[in-house]
Amino acid sequence: MTTYKIIGHKNPDTDAICSAIAMQEFMKAKGHNAQAYRLGELNKETQFVMNYTSSIIPELVTSFEEKSELILVDHNEKAQSIDNLEQYSLYYIVDHHKFSLETSAPLYIRAEPIGSTCSIVAKMFSEEQIEISKELATLMIAGIVSDTLYFRSPTTTHEDRELVEMLNEIAQIEDVEKFSLDMFSAKSDLGDITAIEMIQIDYKEFEFNGNMYGIGVMETTNAQYGINRLSEIKEALTQIQERDNLTGVMFSVVDILDEKNYSICSNEEFGVQVQQAFSSTLLENGFLDLGGALSRKKQIVPTLKNFLEG
Ligand SMILES: [Mn+2]
Structure with a gap:
């Protein structure tokens, strides 16, 4: 059998x-x-x-x-x-x-x-x-x-x-x-992980308009853990983009309890596209304010798909 x-x-x-x-x-x-x-x-x-x-x-x-x-x-x-x-x-x-x-x-x-x-x-x-x-x-x-x-x-x-x-x-x-x-x-207690590991804890690839993109989402009750590591994250995003031959990589820190999304992109062009797609503002901490976009499936991916393919 x-x-x-x-x-x-x-x-x-x-x-x-x-x-x-x-x-x-x-x-x-x-x-x-x-x-x-x-x-x-x-x-x-x-x-x-x-x-x-x-x-x-x-x-x-x-x-x-x-x-x-x-x-x-x-x-x-x-x-x-x-x-x-x-x-x-x-x-x-x-x-x-x-x-x-x-x-x-x-x-x-x-x-x-x-x-x-x-x-x-x-x-x-x-x-x-x-x-x-x-x-x-x-x-x-x-x-x-x-x-x-x-x-x-x-x-x-x-x-x-x-x-x-x-x-x-x-x-x-x-x-x-x-x-x-x-x-x-438990999910938010990450200890000493590298920025690359942090981005890839919950990470998926998607194809938009014939190009491959990576989207990592860190759902956390301790958003500051990610927000404090902006420069490391930027570097890691570039590495992932090059390593996997992607058009862009995006990382969202999702504050579960405050229901807020703070995002950052691997390159400037993709960053501008994400900013426009979500009509978001760049915060002083260097992250884009994606408001209450908590769901990659229902909010992030459809919005990006519409923008990049529309
Ligand atoms: Mn599921």
Whole structure:
């Protein structure tokens, strides 16, 4: 029997890891063999969640045997997936992002404009009336509150709130908001990382108008940590742009609690484009004020895409 291999995106976040585990359990409940993997190191928030639930951390991989049957969760863009995606066969995609993927064969797709991929998988469990364990309920709550920044992000839907309530009847977390704050503090406690590492904690590539761009977002309760390192960040952005042959790289420091976005770009031309696209002002601290653009998916990427392709 085929073992479906389940992967979230590169630079995995909590939703990518937790939805891969949730999808693994869903597939098993449906009588399949399935195994969740990860394409990168866990961030500190995800580490906190995995410790909290004492879950088994999916194994790190860079490739599978050719023709392996894959399930992609929380992404569908080639640039964000496993290298040489075309040498595998895609069985299923479960995602809440815009689609840009062209496939060579038919496949299952479940996509919804909802706050997290964990929300979608939680719905799949409930539609099929499959029992959810306490551990899995906690992991899915973590994925939902992480991606929605505890319902602050404009990507949040009423279903995400309802699903967290439903899941918490099983998970029994005493105070979900406090749990989310603990997750965000863990994510914000970065220690001595380099600027390059900071930019790439939550980093994705996108194609706009035929050119490749990188966008890193640091969601934090300690924005000053990033803001104080302007010159290092600028240097690191230039390095990433050159290393990966990109047209531009952008880094956003997102203050989760104040709901503010402070951004910086790798080169002047891209900086001017971003400034115009968001009608933003340059702050004294050297960052562009992107207002309440908290969501890369719903605000940053669509605004840039419209501006650069419009
Ligand atoms: Mn997600």
